[in-house]
Amino acid sequence: MKLRRLQVEQLRQFRQPFVIDDLQPGLNLIHGPNESGKSTLVRAIRAAFFERYRTSSVDDLRPWGDSAAAPTITLDFEARQKSWHLVKSFLQRKRCDLTVDSTSYSEDEAEEKLSELLGFQFxxxxxxKPEHWGVPGLLWVEQGTGQNIEQAVEHAGDHLKSALNSLVGEVASTGGDELVEQVRARWNELFTPTGKPRGDYQKLEKERQEHQQQIDELQARVQKYQEQVDRLGKLTQDYQRTQRERPWEEAERQLEQARERYRQVEKLEQLQAQEKETLTHLQSSQQLLRQNQEQLESLNTKLDVRKAELNRSQRDLEQAEAQSPSIASSVQQAKAAYESAARQVHQARLGETRSRLERDLRRLDQQNQALTANVKKARQYQQEVEHAREQTRQNQIDAHAVKALKETEHHLKEASIRSQAIATRLTWQLEPGAELALDNEALEGQGEKQLLEEARLVVPGIGKLGITPGGEDLASTRRKLFTLEQNFSEQLQKLGVDSTQQAERRLTAYEAAERALQHTRELLKSVAPMGLDQLLVEQKETQSQLLNAKTELHDSPAPEPGRQHQAVDVGSAEAARTRAETRLAEAEAEERKHQTELLTRRQTRDNAEAEWRQLQDEVQNPERQKQLQSLSKELAQIQQKQTRLEATVQAREQEIKHAHPAILKQDIERYQRSISNLRQSQEERQRELRDIQVRLEAWGAEGLEEQLSNKTAELEQCSRRYQELHRRAQALDLLLNLLTEKRQALTRRLQAPLQKHLDHYVSLLFPQATLEVDEHLRPGTFTRGTELGKIAELSFGAREQMGLISRLAYADLLREAGRPTLVILDDTLVHSDTDRLDDMKRILFDAANRHQILLFTCHPENWSDLGVPPRDIQAMKEQVPRPLQKTYR
Known part of the structure; x- marks a missing residue:
C-alpha cells in the first residue's frame, strides 16, 4: 500500500484545506514543532479508516469553538495494483465515498471495502478502539506507545495467522487441538494455571502436610516432656545446695570492707582539692604582682623608644617640607600646558566645522542637481503611465471570460458537428419553375437542409408531408445546441464584442497595455520610489538645506590669524589635550598627596612629642619607687607559701595513688553485681522449678503418646489417597507436556517465516542476539550471549526499539503474504541513545525498500542523515492547496 496524497479540512487546527502530496513509496520524513499538527495528521489517517462516517463520537476532530464544522479527510493511495480515492466527512456533513480505479462505492459499502483491504473492524x-484496529493498529504507532506491542499483536493475531497459513499452509489439525484441550481440562482439575495443586489434590496434600506437622509437633512435645523431667531433677539439687551455702552473704561482707576503704580515700581527695585550689590562688597572685613590677620597670625603656620616635618624625617632617617648592612648580607647568592644548582643540574644531560645511555644500549642490533631473524624468514617466493606464481602460477585458467564451465556441462547434451527424437530411432537385414550401420557406432549384425538429413540406397541387427526425439523442442535442448558442450570444454581449477573434484582439491589446503600464511604473519608481510629489518635497528640502549650509558657512568664525597654515586635526588636538589634562591631574594629585603627607608627618611629630613628655613625667614621679619596693616584698612572701604547699600536695598525691581509688570503686561495683546475680539466680531457679512442675502435670494429663499414635494412623490413611491422585496428576502432566511439545513443534514451523524476518532486524541492532515469538505470535524471549530474559525486563528505550523492529517484521510477513502494508511512526525512538539510533536508522532505511514509512518528528536534526529530504509542516501550511482531483493517477 502506497499513500500518495493526504488532505484535511476543518479538522482540529487545520480549519483551511491542508495538503501533503507527492509522498514517496519508501521513507517520508515529516517534521514540525510541538502543536504544529503532526499527531493531528496521524489522527486524521486513523479516522479516515477506523471511524464510521455516521458516528457522532468524534468531537475531538472538530476545530475548537466551531460547532458547524464538518471535518473532511481525503486520501489517495495505491493498493493491490489499483488506485484508491477516499473522501470521508464527519459530524455536520456525514459522507463516505470511495473510488477504486473506475468503480465507485459509497457509505457503508465503501467502509466495508476499506476494512476488507487493510484487515480491521469497525x-x-x-x-x-484498539481492539478493532487489527493490522493498522499494529503498524501505525501512536506517540509514546512504541514499546507496547503485546495487545496490538493480540488484536491483529487472526490476520497474522491467516498470512502465515497462506505462506506455509495449514500445519495443524483441529483434532489435535481438541485432544490437547481435553487433556488440559483434566489437568486443570488437578492443577492451577501456574502448576500448583488444586481441588481434592490440593486438599489431600494440605491434609497430609497438616497431619505430618501435627505429628512433628507431638513428637517434639514428648521429647520436651522428657527433657523437662531431667531438668527438674538437676534444678532441685542446685537450688537446695545454694540455699544451704548462701554465697551472697560473704559477698556482702567484702562489699562493706571495700566501701570503708573508699570513704577514707575520698577524704584525702577532698583535702587535696582544697590545697590545690589554694596553690592556684597563690600562683595567680604571684603572676599579677610580677606583671605590675614589669610594667613599672619598663617605663625607662618606653621613654627611650618615644625619644627615638620623636627625633625620627621631626626628620621626616623636615624632608617633606623641602619638597614643596618643586611640586608647586610642576603643577604650574602642567596648568600652562593644559590651557595651550585646550586653545589648540578649539581652533581645530573651528577648522573641522568649516571643512564639514564646505563638504555639505558640495554634496547638497550635487543632490539638488540629481533631484532636478529626476523630477524632469518623473514628469515624463508620469505622462507615459497615464497614457498606458488610458490604453488599459479602453481595452480592459476579463481573461477568464475570454477563455470561457472560447470554450463555449468550441463546445458550440462540437455540438453543431454532432447535430449535423444525427440530423435528418433533406435534399431536393426540382424542375425549372417547380416550387416547394418547407415551414413557409420556399424551396427552388436544388439544395439540402438538415432537420433537427419536426417540419411540414408543402407540395403544391399534391398536399403536405410531415417530417419527424428520429434518434434517441436528437432532442437532447437540439436542446444543448440551443443552450450553447444562447450562452455564446450572452457572453459576446457581456464582453461587448462581435466575435471571439475581436475578444482575443482586445485581450492582447489589454495585456500589452498592462505590460507597458507595469514597465512605465517601474521606470517612474526607479526615479521616484515614493512618487512625484514626494520627489518634489525632497527637492524643496534639499534646496532649503543648501541655502542653510551657505548661510552657516558664511556665519562660521574663521581660525585665528597665523594658525590657518597649521594642519592639526581635531583628534590629534584632543589627544594632546587629554595627555595635558592627564599630566595636570597627576601633578595636582601629587600635590594633594604631598599636602596630606605633610599634615600626617606634622601630626605624627606632635603626638610623639606629647607621649615623650608624659612618659618623662611618670619616670620622675617618687611614688613609683615606693611601689617597686612593696611589690618585691610581697613576691618573696608568696614564694615561701607556695613552696611549702607544693611539698604537702605532692606527698598526699603519692598516698592517694598507692590507695588505688579507681580499683576500690570497681571492687564496690563488682561485689554489688555479684550479690544481685547470686540472689537473682536462686530466685530464677525457684520460679523455673514451679513452672516445670506445673507444665509436667499439664502434659501428663494430655496423653501425648496416645495422641501421637492416633495421628500416625491418620497420616498413613491420608497418604494412600494422596498417592493415588499424585500418580494421576503426574501422568496427566507428562501427557500434556508431550502433546504441547508436539504442538509447539508445529507452531514453530508456522512461525518460521515471521522468525526469519525478526532475526534479520535483530541482527542489525544486536549482533549474536535472537528474539523468539510465542504461540500467539507475540515477542517473548530475548537472548543475547549468555543473557536470557523477557522484553518487558529491558530498558524503556530498548523496549521501544524491539517494538519497532517487531512491527517491521510483521510488515515483511504481511507483504510476503500479499497483504497491503503502511508503517506510520509518530515521534518514535525518542529514548534511544546515539549509537542505537544510528542502528535504527539503518533498519528503517532497509525496511523502506519494502514498505512505505511515514515518520513524524519534532526533532528533524536527529534524522538529518536518514537519506530522505525532510518536509516541514510549518512551511507546507503557507502553501495554497491544489484542487482536489477526483482520482489520483
Missing part, C-alpha cells in the same frame, strides 16, 4: 457503537 466499532458497533461509538468511537473506534
Amino acid at each position: 466499532s458497533a457503537k461509538g468511537v473506534s
Whole structure:
C-alpha cells in the first residue's frame, strides 16, 4: 500500500484545506514543532479508516469553538495494483465515498471495502478502539506507545495467522487441538494455571502436610516432656545446695570492707582539692604582682623608644617640607600646558566645522542637481503611465471570460458537428419553375437542409408531408445546441464584442497595455520610489538645506590669524589635550598627596612629642619607687607559701595513688553485681522449678503418646489417597507436556517465516542476539550471549526499539503474504541513545525498500542523515492547496 496524497479540512487546527502530496513509496520524513499538527495528521489517517462516517463520537476532530464544522479527510493511495480515492466527512456533513480505479462505492459499502483491504473492524457503537484496529493498529504507532506491542499483536493475531497459513499452509489439525484441550481440562482439575495443586489434590496434600506437622509437633512435645523431667531433677539439687551455702552473704561482707576503704580515700581527695585550689590562688597572685613590677620597670625603656620616635618624625617632617617648592612648580607647568592644548582643540574644531560645511555644500549642490533631473524624468514617466493606464481602460477585458467564451465556441462547434451527424437530411432537385414550401420557406432549384425538429413540406397541387427526425439523442442535442448558442450570444454581449477573434484582439491589446503600464511604473519608481510629489518635497528640502549650509558657512568664525597654515586635526588636538589634562591631574594629585603627607608627618611629630613628655613625667614621679619596693616584698612572701604547699600536695598525691581509688570503686561495683546475680539466680531457679512442675502435670494429663499414635494412623490413611491422585496428576502432566511439545513443534514451523524476518532486524541492532515469538505470535524471549530474559525486563528505550523492529517484521510477513502494508511512526525512538539510533536508522532505511514509512518528528536534526529530504509542516501550511482531483493517477 502506497499513500500518495493526504488532505484535511476543518479538522482540529487545520480549519483551511491542508495538503501533503507527492509522498514517496519508501521513507517520508515529516517534521514540525510541538502543536504544529503532526499527531493531528496521524489522527486524521486513523479516522479516515477506523471511524464510521455516521458516528457522532468524534468531537475531538472538530476545530475548537466551531460547532458547524464538518471535518473532511481525503486520501489517495495505491493498493493491490489499483488506485484508491477516499473522501470521508464527519459530524455536520456525514459522507463516505470511495473510488477504486473506475468503480465507485459509497457509505457503508465503501467502509466495508476499506476494512476488507487493510484487515480491521469497525466499532458497533461509538468511537473506534484498539481492539478493532487489527493490522493498522499494529503498524501505525501512536506517540509514546512504541514499546507496547503485546495487545496490538493480540488484536491483529487472526490476520497474522491467516498470512502465515497462506505462506506455509495449514500445519495443524483441529483434532489435535481438541485432544490437547481435553487433556488440559483434566489437568486443570488437578492443577492451577501456574502448576500448583488444586481441588481434592490440593486438599489431600494440605491434609497430609497438616497431619505430618501435627505429628512433628507431638513428637517434639514428648521429647520436651522428657527433657523437662531431667531438668527438674538437676534444678532441685542446685537450688537446695545454694540455699544451704548462701554465697551472697560473704559477698556482702567484702562489699562493706571495700566501701570503708573508699570513704577514707575520698577524704584525702577532698583535702587535696582544697590545697590545690589554694596553690592556684597563690600562683595567680604571684603572676599579677610580677606583671605590675614589669610594667613599672619598663617605663625607662618606653621613654627611650618615644625619644627615638620623636627625633625620627621631626626628620621626616623636615624632608617633606623641602619638597614643596618643586611640586608647586610642576603643577604650574602642567596648568600652562593644559590651557595651550585646550586653545589648540578649539581652533581645530573651528577648522573641522568649516571643512564639514564646505563638504555639505558640495554634496547638497550635487543632490539638488540629481533631484532636478529626476523630477524632469518623473514628469515624463508620469505622462507615459497615464497614457498606458488610458490604453488599459479602453481595452480592459476579463481573461477568464475570454477563455470561457472560447470554450463555449468550441463546445458550440462540437455540438453543431454532432447535430449535423444525427440530423435528418433533406435534399431536393426540382424542375425549372417547380416550387416547394418547407415551414413557409420556399424551396427552388436544388439544395439540402438538415432537420433537427419536426417540419411540414408543402407540395403544391399534391398536399403536405410531415417530417419527424428520429434518434434517441436528437432532442437532447437540439436542446444543448440551443443552450450553447444562447450562452455564446450572452457572453459576446457581456464582453461587448462581435466575435471571439475581436475578444482575443482586445485581450492582447489589454495585456500589452498592462505590460507597458507595469514597465512605465517601474521606470517612474526607479526615479521616484515614493512618487512625484514626494520627489518634489525632497527637492524643496534639499534646496532649503543648501541655502542653510551657505548661510552657516558664511556665519562660521574663521581660525585665528597665523594658525590657518597649521594642519592639526581635531583628534590629534584632543589627544594632546587629554595627555595635558592627564599630566595636570597627576601633578595636582601629587600635590594633594604631598599636602596630606605633610599634615600626617606634622601630626605624627606632635603626638610623639606629647607621649615623650608624659612618659618623662611618670619616670620622675617618687611614688613609683615606693611601689617597686612593696611589690618585691610581697613576691618573696608568696614564694615561701607556695613552696611549702607544693611539698604537702605532692606527698598526699603519692598516698592517694598507692590507695588505688579507681580499683576500690570497681571492687564496690563488682561485689554489688555479684550479690544481685547470686540472689537473682536462686530466685530464677525457684520460679523455673514451679513452672516445670506445673507444665509436667499439664502434659501428663494430655496423653501425648496416645495422641501421637492416633495421628500416625491418620497420616498413613491420608497418604494412600494422596498417592493415588499424585500418580494421576503426574501422568496427566507428562501427557500434556508431550502433546504441547508436539504442538509447539508445529507452531514453530508456522512461525518460521515471521522468525526469519525478526532475526534479520535483530541482527542489525544486536549482533549474536535472537528474539523468539510465542504461540500467539507475540515477542517473548530475548537472548543475547549468555543473557536470557523477557522484553518487558529491558530498558524503556530498548523496549521501544524491539517494538519497532517487531512491527517491521510483521510488515515483511504481511507483504510476503500479499497483504497491503503502511508503517506510520509518530515521534518514535525518542529514548534511544546515539549509537542505537544510528542502528535504527539503518533498519528503517532497509525496511523502506519494502514498505512505505511515514515518520513524524519534532526533532528533524536527529534524522538529518536518514537519506530522505525532510518536509516541514510549518512551511507546507503557507502553501495554497491544489484542487482536489477526483482520482489520483
